[in-house]
Amino acid sequence: MRLSTVILPVRPWHSGGRDEWLRAEQLGFHTAYTYDHLSWRTFRDGPWYGAVPTLTAAAAATERLRLGTLVTSPNFRHPVTLAKELISLDDISGGRFTLGIGAGGTGFDATALGQEPWTPRERADRLAEFVPLLDRLLTEDSVTHEGAFYSADQARNIPGCVQRPRLPFAVAATGPRGLRLAARYGQAWVTTGDPKLFETGTPEQSREALRGQIGKLAKACADTGRNMSGLDKVLLTGFTPDGGRPIESLDAFVDFAGRHFDLGFTEIVVHAPIPDSDFAADQAVFERIATEALAQLGA
Numbered sequence: 001m002r003l004s005t006v007i008l009p010v011r012p013w014h015s016g017g018r019d020e021w022l023r024a025e026q027l028g029f030h031t032a033y034t035y036d037h038l039s040w041r042t043f044r045d046g047p048w049y050g051a052v053p054t055l056t057a058a059a060a061a062t063e064r065l066r067l068g069t070l071v072t073s074p075n076f077r078h079p080v081t082l083a084k085e086l087i088s089l090d091d092i093s094g095g096r097f098t099l100g101i102g103a104g105g106t107g108f109d110a111t112a113l114g115q116e117p118w119t120p121r122e123r124a125d126r127l128a129e130f131v132p133l134l135d136r137l138l139t140e141d142s143v144t145h146e147g148a149f150y151s152a153d154q155a156r157n158i159p160g161c162v163q164r165p166r167l168p169f170a171v172a173a174t175g176p177r178g179l180r181l182a183a184r185y186g187q188a189w190v191t192t193g194d195p196k197l198f199e200t201g202t203p204e205q206s207r208e209a210l211r212g213q214i215g216k217l218a219k220a221c222a223d224t225g226r227n228m229s230g231l232d233k234v235l236l237t238g239f240t241p242d243g244g245r246p247i248e249s250l251d252a253f254v255d256f257a258g259r260h261f262d263l264g265f266t267e268i269v270v271h272a273p274i275p276d277s278d279f280a281a282d283q284a285v286f287e288r289i290a291t292e293a294l295a296q297l298g299a
Contacts, residue, residue: 002267003257003294004031006070006236008040008274009049013057017049020272021058024065027290031066032058033100033269038076039108042278052085059093066096070190070236070269071172073104074126076113080155083137086167087157095162100190101134102172103127124177125149131171131181138166170234174213176220183220188232188267192239199241206240207259214264234267235260238279246270247281253289254296261297 005024011017024032036051055067067089072082090097103123104110110117118126129147136143137157145152161167168187173179174194182189194201194209201209214233221228237246237256246256247270257268270289273281 001257001261001294001297002030002232003290004033004066004234004267004269005029005272005290006033006035006269007272008043008279009034009051009054010043010047010274012047013049013054017054018057018061021061021065024272025062027287029065029290030267031068031098031269033068033070033098036069036072036077036100037107037109038112041107044108052089055089055097056092059089059096062096064096066098067093068098068170069100071100071102071170073102073109074123074130074149075104075109077130079130079134079137079150080152083134083155083157086138087161090161090163090167093162095167097163098168098170098188100170100172101127101131102190103178120175124175128177128181131169131185135166135169135185170232174216176216179217179220180224182217182231183224183226183228186231188234189217190234190236192236195239197241198239201241203240203242206242207263210235210260210265211263232267233265234269235265236269238271247286247289249285250288250292250296254293257293258297 007020007024011020021032034051034054039048051069058067086099106117126149129149133145133150137155138161141156141158143152143155169185170188170190171178171182171186172190173182174191191213193206197206197209218228221231242256246253260268271279273279273283273286
């Protein structure tokens with residue numbers, strides 16, 4: 001069982017940002033992730049810093065905490081330039097980096113470069129090319145590729161990742177094509193639940209939907225000849241019908257986490273509190289969850 005957190009990049013590094021990452025390490029979280037967006041929903045008109053520079057600074061400031069994105073997408077990333085940044089992050093962190101990656105959505109990232117937003121099928125098409133190419137870029141010294149969406153001409157990434165054969169991928173997916181990518185290339189699979197249930201569903205319906213997603217993941221693994229037990233299963237909280245209730249109290253979180261660990265999840269991710277936002281929460285409760293929840297679950 002693992003407990004991790006998401007630190008949104010909304011605070012200046014020298015005015016609270018650095019302290020959040022250090023505190024996450026002190027609290028014993030397994031991984032601290034951040035969103036790899038250009039802006040996001042209700043935070044669009046406020047401060048929002050870049051994921052890669054933030055994670056680079058966090059890598060230099062911390063010693064044990066794993067770091068990662070939840071998630072990077074093709075919406076504004078290219079595999080060739082991203083690979084160079086990832087190899088650098090893996091080096092600076094001493095092999096503590098995980099890439100969360102997914103198809104992206106229709107939010108602000110989808111149009112910030114001036115393009116029309118892609119359809120779900122177009123996003124899936126791009127991800128299906130993006131992930132295998134990125135895998136090659138992180139494991140081969142020189143890569144040449146000419147695809148439908150991405151090309152590489154003798155792109156060199158020497159000396160490669162600190163983690164071998166490359167840094168781990170945590171693939172966010174719920175559809176069949178994405179799940180096949182997770183089964184083939186992922187060291188972890190990520191979900192936020194069923195978005196159709198967020199506003200009108202019940203926690204019981206949500207858990208049933210998650211059970212169905214894990215079943216589909218098992219089939220995708222079987223189809224690729226992989227044992228699903230070797231794939232971590234990550235639940236990013238805050239987007240199920242439970243809403244913010246799991247972190248309203250230590251007992252509520254232990255109940256929530258226990259029910260989802262029973263489904264097969266190996267890692268639960270909670271958002272670090274941000275006052276006056278969708279992720280407002282009691283800091284003291286958040287810290288008790290970080291330091292006490294796993295012991296209670298183990299008991």
